Amino acid sequence: MNLIPLVQADNKGMIVRLALIIEEEEKSDKKVQALQDAQREYKDLASRFKSMTSGPKQLRGYKEKFLKAIEFYAQPQFDKAEERFLEEPDKLANIMKWYFNDLYVVKVGMANLMPKKWRIFKTYTNIYHRMMHDWLIKHIDNPELSPPHMLSIIDWSEKYYSKMTKLGWDMTALQPHVLDAREAELIREYRQLIVKSVDEWMDRMFFADKQSFTARVPDSLDTDAHGYFRTKTLGDMWRMLKEQTVVAGSSNRTDVAEGVFDAMFRALKSRQNMWQNMIDAESQKYKQPPYDSGEALQVFQDWLVAIANDQIACIDDNEDSDQLGYLTRFHRDLAPLVSPSYLSRTATPSLDALRDGFVDLGTHCITTFVSLIFTIDFRSTVSDFFTPKWYQEYAMKRITTTFDDYIADYCKVLHHSLLDILIEELADELLVHYLSSVRNKGAKFRRSDPFTEKFKDDVLTAFEFFQNLNTKPELAGLVTVDFAIIKQKWRVVDKMVRLLEADKAGVVVVYEDFKREYWDLQMGWVEAVLRARDDFDRAMLGGVKAKAAEMYVDRGVETIMSKVK
Secondary structure, eight states: OOHHHHHHTTOHHHHHHHHHHHHHHHHHHHHHHHHHHHHHHOHHHHTTOGGGTOSOOSOOOHHHHHHHHHHHHHHHHHHHHHHHHHHOGGGHHHHTHHHHHHHHHIIIIIGGGSOGGGOHHHHHHHHHHHHHHHHHHHHHTOTTOOHHHHHHHHHHHHHHHHHHHHTTOOGGGSOSOTTTTOHHHHHHHHHHHHHHHHHHHHHHHHHHHHHHHHHTOTTOEEEOTTSOEEESSHHHHHHHHHHHHHHHHTTTOHHHHHHHHHHHHHHHHHHHHHHHHHHHHHHHGGGSSSOOOSHHHHHHHHHHHHHHHHHHHHHOOBTTTTBOOHHHHHHHHHGGGSOHHHIIIIIHHHHHHHHHHHHHHHHHHHHHHHHHIIIIISHHHHTTTTSHHHHHOOHHHHHHHHHHHHHHHHTTTSOHHHHHHHHHHHHHHHHHHHHHGGGSTTOOBOTTSOHHHHHHHHHHHHHHHHHHGGGOGGGTTTOOOOHHHHHHHTTHHHHHHHHHHSOGGGHHHHHHHHHHHOTTOOHHHHHHHHHTBTTOOHHHHHHHHHHHHHOOOOOOSOOGGGGOO
């Protein structure tokens, strides 16, 4: 019983006849209902009068069937609308045009053809409104509803009531509320859907990275346009964040966008921490016997380089060529979507913290890389420093030759800014291990041994290597390390030599001078140096400790001696 198509076809006669039939049948049903009620109430009396038992015996229910037919006509259109809505959630207003067209046809084309007491326009509106309510509530209660679909429904509420107002309906006359007045709740759910999507994406990507990293899966690394090693998921991660930023922005609500960005900041910081923890856990495996120096170590070192490069890609801005790092692009995307107060109080500090975190993680990868070199490659070499074997070997030359090999292998696949850090870390780590070797088993400095000349030879060998890096053709334009800074740090070796060669009476003066220049000089290390002298006695150590107790030195920036225990 599709009356709306009849109205649209201007078949008024059919509609009027149908209305008359239903009206007459409705009157008849009322009589039957009254008779049935009377028969139930006055059974004995009814049996004596034929007039109470003649006429129609059953309710035909045409009016109820007519009302039910309205639902039957609308339901297939809701079903068709659902199919389109699931495919194109942003087109909900267009998808639902039929709904308002139907009601408009009823208002202008059907109301004057039906009995006024039926209030046919209100009848249609009530049925359609209830069906719209049920259809929307079904979707918003679906736990699998996607953010775009949720947003479309939230936006639809205002548009819906606006269109119904044009049809002559006040919002209060349409009950229940089309979304059960759950807009605030839905906005929170919408925001949470995006946050959930971000968290799930980040978890999946890190799980994939973790599997590839810990299992050293072959071909798990990639190279960028510059030939630098990179992981395969970094670009995917930032693309996902970009997509979710667009989704959050499409809500046109700062509270939604800000909640999503809070989650993104947490996820990015968590990813930094998880990478660092995983790197530490994996590197520890190589620092315990048996010391694996085979292919697995090289793959691990490749991963360290790739992860370090990833961090630089996040923050590497070259405004001259308009090549911006991922973090800066992220900043530009979020800035228009949040309030000024959120941008200044939350977003900017969070972005700065993330930038620092990327720098720290990249540097941590390089320091771990260097640490493994000393643990695996130089384990036996460093242990010979300051022992009798030291005088006979050229350990420092072997070390710098190995440095040269590593730099040659990785200079083209490591970001140029990290190459400088690698070289500085090699210089610092070598210096720390060199100074700490005073604790080696068998380390001893005899007055008769040429240890002063040997120290000088070692330092000059190290200086020659680091100073000549800038002149190597394969490193042209890649290395910008200031050799003067390395040379300045290595001056501390001279302080150590003075502690060793000073006569007993002058040790305290040498220590005082040392301490004033290096405020973080560790007494434990000083004691180890003094004990390595062949003329050590307790009075020498006691004098130094007494001087340390009476001295006051200003604390400043940490020096290399903070790392020498």
